[in-house]
Amino acid sequence: MADSDEERPNAARMYDYFLGGAHNFAVDRQAAEAARAAFPALPETMRAGRAFLRRAVHFLLDTGIDQFLDLGSGIPTVGNVHEIARLANVPARVVYVDVDPIAVAHSRTLLADEPATVIVDRDVRDVAGVLADPQTRHTLDFDRPIGLLFNGVLHFVPDADDPAGLVAAYRQAVAPGSYLAIGHATGTRRSADGEAEIGRARKVYSDAGERVSLRGRDEIAALFAGTTLVEPGVVEVDRWRPDEATEAFGLAGYAGVARID
C-alpha cells in the first residue's frame, strides 16, 4: 500500500471497520467515527446489510447453488461469500467484482490462496466486460445456475444508468435455475427520527463523494422484474428470513431473493 492510503480515509476500509474487520487505518477509523456521530445507525445499517448477504447465501447454498457472481463485493472480509460457503462445507466458485482500487487491492491479497475465488476489477455497469472477463469465464460455468448477488451496490447506480436494465442484462446471461439476491438502501426508517437520520446519512455519503440513489420499496421490487420472488418477497432487510442471529432493526433498506427461469 502506498503511504497516501494511510493518509486519506476510504469508504471500503471504513465499511470494513464498521464490520469489525482488520483492513483499515487510523484515518479510516476517525472518519468512520465522524460518520457514526452524524448517523448513529450507520454501523447497524451496514451490519444488517451484511447479515442479509449471509442469510441469502445460506439460502442459495441450500437450494444447490454453488457458484456466485458478487457484484460490488467490497473488501472480502468478515463473512464474505467464499467464507460462508466454506463454513457450510460447499466448495463454491466465487467471482467478486468491484471498481474501488482499495477494495480490489485487498481482495487480491486476501484471495491469493483461495481456490476458485477471484476478484474482477471492473465497473458492474460494464455488463459485457464483466461477463467476458477471462477470470469470470474461467471461474464460473454459465451452463449451470449461478447466484447473482447485488448487495449494497445498486443504490450507487443512478436512474440515468438504468439499474433495472443492468439487472436484466445479468439475468439474461445466466442459466435457468439461477437466483438473484438484492439488498438496497432506502430513504425511510421505522424509527421516529427516521427521515432526519436518512438525511444525515445522505450527507455522509455525499461528503465522501459518493452519489447514492435511495429508492422506495416499489422501485426496489421492480428490479426483480422477470423473476419469481421466494418468500417473503421484497421486505425490510432484517425481515428477510431472520434467524437467531438477526438484530431487529428499524431499517433503511429492502431485500429480496428470486429465482430466474
Ligand SMILES: C[S@@+](CC[C@H](N)C(=O)[O-])C[C@H]1O[C@@H](n2cnc3c(N)ncnc32)[C@H](O)[C@@H]1O
Ligand atoms: C456497501 S459496499 C457492499 C459490499 C458487499 N456487497 C456487502 O454486501 O457487504 C458497496 C461496494 O460496491 C462497490 N461499487 C459501487 N459502485 C460500483 C460499480 N459501479 N461497480 C463496481 N463496484 C461498485 C463499492 O466500491 C463498494 O465496495
